[in-house]
Amino acid sequence: MKRYRILPTSALALCAALALMGARAAPAAAEEGVTADTIRVGMFGPLTGPVSIYGYPINDGALAVYKATNDAGGINGRKIEVIQEDDACDPAKSRAAVKKLISRDHVFAIHGGSCSGATFATRDTMIDEEVPFMVMAATLDKISLPVNRYVYTTTPPGTSDGAEIVRFIRSMPNVKRVGIVRHVDEWANAKMESINASLEQPGLTVVANEVLDRNATDATTQVLHLKAAKPDVVIFVTYPAEGAVFLRDARKYDLAGPFIGTNGVTDLLDLAQRAGGLNAATDVYATAFVAGPVGSPAMAASTALLKKYYPDDRPQSVSFYGMSGAYAVVDALRRAGPNLTRKAFLDALESTKNLPAGPAFCKINITPENHQGCLAQQMWTLRDGKIVALGETWSPTNPTN
Amino acid sequence: MVNLLTLLVAGLANGSLYALVALGLVLIYKTQDVVNFAHGEILMAGAFIGFSAYTFLHLPYGWSLVAAVLLGGLLGAVIERVAFRRVANQHHITLAMVTVGLSVLMKGLARIPFGRDINTYPPAFKADRVVLWGIPISPQHLLTIAMAASLAVALYLFFRFTALGKKMRATQQTIVGAQLVGINTGNVFASTWALAAMIGAAAGVLAAPLSLLYPDMGTNFLLKGFAAAVLGGFESVPGAIVGGFIVGVVEMLFGGFVSTVFQQVSAFFIIILVLFLKPDGLFGRRALARV
The missing domain is CATH 3.40.50.2300 (Response regulator)
Structure with missing residues (x-):
């Protein structure tokens, strides 16, 4: 009999302990993809298939920005951890890649998509799952229009x-x-x-x-x-x-x-x-929509950044297409503060004003009514x-x- | 009139490349009864071998072509020995799937060193074009037409007069019969793959200055070469050549006089029409079985 009396008491104690542990862990695990020292960002693009010729250079440019941010101390004490998936420029594969990033990797946000058709195929998933999405380089207008709280781009649309x-x-x-x-x-x-x-x-x-x-x-x-x-x-x-x-x-x-x-x-x-x-x-x-030709003074800093992290990449204009989006993401993460939530991040993104876009010709401006951050070209x-x-x-x- | 002649010449030039691809497909099909879906990648491999010889070893175009043909032949023999010899007696669908796997593998391997850029392979001649009877044509196209015609003649002579050519023909007719008279069919298979790959590699080096170099460059040529082979009868060497030229000319005339919207698929419409009227292709012979 005594044994049976111990059981409820132990269970209560266990529940209380778990509740305490949960309460202590809550600030670090408050948001999907965010821990005390990392922010997990998903990335997808054509890493195989005919369009991989553009996929690697574009993704590498964005990755260089994230790596430089980490090397400079990260964002509010957290390092950006990027998980890359291949979409082979195929809508079915891009949907699968995004679902994997969201449900298995539990990313905080996604920065990706260089093929218009494949990227558009992921739009509904991002919105349904309420995952912040910064388009990498795809230019199809209907990816970022109509305006949706979760979808942004800094690449001039088609x-x-x-x-x-x-x-x-x-x-x-x-x-x-x-x-x-x-x-x-x-x-x-x-x-x-x-x-x-x-x-x-x-x-x-x-x-x-x-x-x-x-x-x-x-x-x-x-x-x-x-x-x-x-x-x-x-x-x-x-x-x-x-x-x-x-x-x-x-x-x-x-x-x-x-x-x-x-x-x-x-x-x-x-x-x-x-x-x-x-x-x-x-x-x-x-x-x-980049500020200058490769090799020009306007591109010197961005080229040096790319060469630092990807010395084997030949700098070409597409190498810089993903950088402006990465700068917008980093800026919004920083302004969202140490208690990072998706809501705070989205609010920060929607208040981006005159942000230098790295190698891009424009300044990034995003408002709740306009999520196409860069429209100026030359x-x-x-x-x-x-x-x-x-x-x-x-x-x-x-x-x- | 000049436009018509210009289109015909451009069609023949493109068709000569399709003919070379079709030749490679036909050789393998005649011997092993399988469509080699990796033949476009053999073309691509030949182009990159030539490109590497030209760019890194600084060989002139002619020698880079020779290097591509020789190493392409070696590649073909290795593929036969490693990937096909053990499964040669399997159902032809199994063999076809092996070639699909090879295609994916070869493209994937090519992307490791060459997958981040579109490469340029300079043409054999510095002159952009020559004008013959008022028609501009690039010397590279002239070279391609000459190569296709020469290879067709050389292959005819090879099959007609050489011992290896006769062994190949015997093996194509009946493998068991060839083995009974002492022909080493394994060597024949390897030789056929080598020969087909040599032709594919040559096509790659000829095509690369026109199409640019990237790991997926072979896909389009495979489709057109396949169409040419089907049109020609798939077991006929002259049929492959003629089929290639017809596909090239038809798509030019269709684009020139009908619409560019369906230019790329126009040749396939013609093929459907021809096969409807003559199911064995233009040069194909209906298989007869004595019962």
């Missing part, structure tokens, strides 16, 4: 890029006839949406609209069609490899520019080299074998024009 291109074309003298060569995918369609809308305004006419498939190795038909249409300017909404193929064949069949590309072909020197030399990239322009071109920035519009007074 429509912003398309509008910038048409604004630049409208500032060029004697341009009335526009030719277009484009991919057909989520990334290109987002840009084309605003390009088409902007071109509907009076003054410009689309005289040719050609499709160039992904992985195309020949653009003969597209070039011949454009040449026959006699455009004053050609917009090419393509990835770098296909852009090089197009410019190579344009030169081969004497199709003259100007050629205006998106921020997907910002690395104009690489584009020229792949197209067969500087002559193939004569009169080529591209939008850019136009680049090649002059005497070097990339030069032209600003946002063509101007005859600009010495580089």
